[in-house]
Amino acid sequence: MIADVAFDVPVPHPFSYRVPPGWVLAPGQRVLAPLRGAKRVGLVLALRDGGGADLKPLLQIVDASPVLSAAQLELVRWIARESLSSVGSTCAALLPPPLPDAVRRGWRGERPPRTAGGRDPRQDPRMASGRWGGRGAARLELLIGAGREERLLETIGTAGADALVLTHDVETAARWAARLGALGGVVRLDSGAREGERARGWAALARGAARLAVGTRSALLAPLPSPAIVAVVDEHDAAHKPPGAPRIHSRDVVLERAARDGCRAIFTTATPSVEMWWRAESGRVALVAGPSGPWPTVTIADTRGILRREAATPALVRAIRETLAAGQRALLVLSRFASSLACDECGAVVRCERCAIALSWSRARGTLDCRVCGGSAPAAETCRQCHGRRLSPFGWGAERVEHEVRRRFPQARVARYDPEATRGARGTAQRTAADVAEIVIGTRGALRLFGPAALGLAAFVSPDQLLRLPDFRATERAFALMWAAAERVRPDGRLIVQSQTPAHYAFAALTEQSLPLFYKHELKFRAELGYPPFRRLAIVTVRAAKGGDTPRVAEAVAAALRGSARLTVYPPAPDRRDRLRRVVVKGDGELPSLLATALEGLPASPSRSRGIIDVEVDPVEWPF
Ligand SMILES: [Zn+2]
Ligand SMILES: [Zn+2]
Structure with a gap:
């Protein structure tokens, strides 16, 4: 043999x-x-x-x-x-x-x-292809709205079926293990469990000795007999597609698994990915909305022309004061700096005329580059919209906001919670301080400090930085973050968003607590420009063994890709440090096989000495 x-x-x-x-x-x-x-x-x-x-x-x-x-x-x-x-x-x-x-x-x-x-064990009926591979009619459900996770738990409890819950991180896996534990024995297949425990849990599922499992993406193939429930919690989260092979989103694997073995796939999320919303709208996934739940008062504060002097608008200062007076907690959310340019006067962002995403600004080269089509232009002098003459990559850093808040509220307990502040030896003390602070200043990760309706006030100091990221998913991600913050504010509390573009549809949808309003605009934008879910994207990264050869090898790769009439291939573009080239490719549903065919015969990745040709299909976070 x-x-x-x-x-x-x-x-x-x-x-x-x-x-x-x-x-x-x-x-x-x-x-x-x-x-x-x-x-x-x-x-x-x-x-x-x-x-x-x-x-x-x-x-x-x-x-x-x-x-x-x-x-x-x-x-x-x-x-x-x-x-x-x-x-x-x-x-x-x-x-x-x-x-x-x-x-x-x-x-x-x-x-x-x-x-x-x-x-x-080889005779185990549950491992025989007839059981696990038995095709049934797949049931696909998207749970949104208040109490979605409680509804999932209830469904698992009453269905009496075997169930697997997939989360995007170990922390959430632990929470779900505790919840499911109340229903019976549950095995953990994520790295929060010891290795031996994972292997034994897997075997127990295969022989039917365990019926409930929790895990991260490494649990995607957990052996549950059909018909089982396979749930993906926080479906929209980019962490469901971690780095490292196989680079694929857990949602996509579960959809395929359901189509093959007839399991009941349930996705929960506050803000579905645009792809998932589109599936629900076109009837391929059942949308189970549930009640819309309480919502804070949302204020969009216009910062055109004033944000440069103070990080907090009068509306925000007043809201912080009232929140402290009521004995409640406030969270000020900051965003990473965008590498794009915007007008200080009217808020307009310098965008690629072809691709509509923000152009990425390189201070060193003094150029604006498109991360999709590779187009490059010298930095503009004046705003195309209002002819204002101040275009800058402006945004607020945590340190400056902390300084301003401490100056205005010297009596308040203030703590920072961002990657810089919570790193290293001081990090633990910082996290403890944030747990009890009245005002927390942090990045998106700080949301985890607060449960539902725990805050009196949540505020986004300059979310325009998020909207301006040179990524076609920038708006989707900013919207998801603001929505998640709103869910953490008490119904009688407030959410304040400071922006130079207060009329943006993401803010309107947030104010009205309306998902359909957001996705209507977002899908229109995606359809017009040919972004997912209407077309699929891939990023092909090329680096030659000798740096000087990279442009030539990248051209060869692009030429090979152009050989396929069904692929739209953009010219190779350098990364910020000019160490590699990226080729963006658009295609239809068959994109992976078209890429594989086109790249056949080119040297593959394994030999690092010969350089790297790396393909990422359906990227969720754009490399800047
Ligand atoms: Zn302007
Ligand atoms: Zn472009």
Whole structure:
């Protein structure tokens, strides 16, 4: 017998080994095998007849039984194709690490291990393709509005089905593990659990000994029998697509899993991704709105011409004073500096005429560059809208806002909560201070300090910085953040947004607590400019082994991509430090396979000495 084994290496094809005589082995089982002079754990993809006399033998069986069924392996292949990752890297990211013990000791192939019940695990009906792979009518639901997470919990409780809850971070996974724990035994498959615990939890799900699971994206393939509930909490969060292979959003995998195995997929979010809203609007996902819930009074404070002198408008100062007097807490949210230019007088942003996203300003080169089409222009002198002569990358930093707040409210307990302030040795003290401060000044991460309706006041000092990020998702993300802040304010509290563009539709939708209003405008913009969900995007990053060769290699890559008539290929553009080139590509639903075909024959990533050609499909955060 010959086994085809995939390893966690960026090589698209599997490696072949001889199976020692007498071994009982199945696809989906992990083995130890020699690879480039080292012993590596790999996953058996297929077994075929043949002597394989010229092949190296496998060394050890790692898993007592397959960790992936045939149907799951098919899903893995789909994920690898969609994300242009290797099957081996995909498996490594989406499986719990094998028990260290099992790797050291190995299973003797000739004596298949037995489960507690004495059955051969390979005969387990729940692992047979007929069960996990059984196709049913998929139910897809999008839960929005107040109490969405409580409604999900209730659904899981009453459905009596097996359930998997996927979260974007370990903190949220822990919260869900506690909630589901009330319904019965729950296994944790995220890195918040010890490694052995994850491997044992996975096995318990496979044999039906556990019925509820929580995890981050590494739990996407958790073996639950159909019909199960697979839920994605905070569907819109970019953290559902972490860096590292396979670069794909958990939402997309769950949608595919539901289509294949008929599981009931439930997505919860306050502000769906534009792609998800569009699916709901076109009837492919059922929108379950729930009540709209209490909402604070929203004030949009116009800062045109005044923000340069003071970080806080009179409206904000008054609101802080009233909040402190009422014994409530205030949060002032700051944003990272935008690398774009805007007019101080009228707030207009310098945008690319073709792509409509903010142009990225390079102080060093004195140029404005488009991060989509690669177009470049000398920095403008005057505002195109009002002919004002002050264009700047202006914004407020945490330190300056803290100084101003302390000066105005010397009696108040003020604490900063941003990556800079909470780092290092001082960080712990800073976090403790923020827990009890009356006024917290922080970045988006500070929202986690506050539960629903915990704040008397939330304020965005200059969210224009967010709207001006050179990313077509800038508005979607800014809107999601402001909405999340509003949910943390008491119904009798206030949300204040200071802006140079107070008439922006994102602010109108926030004020009216209206998701449809926001998505109507956002979808129109996306449709007109050919952004997702209407077209798919990819970023191809090129860096040659010798820096000087990068422009030439990037041109070769772009030329290869242009060979496909169904791809829109923009000229290669340098990053800010001019160390690599990025080629932005637009295409239809078949984008991954079109990219794979077009790039075939070009040197792939594995050999770093030969440089890097890296493809990210459906990027969620634009590299600046
Ligand atoms: Zn202007
Ligand atoms: Zn452009």
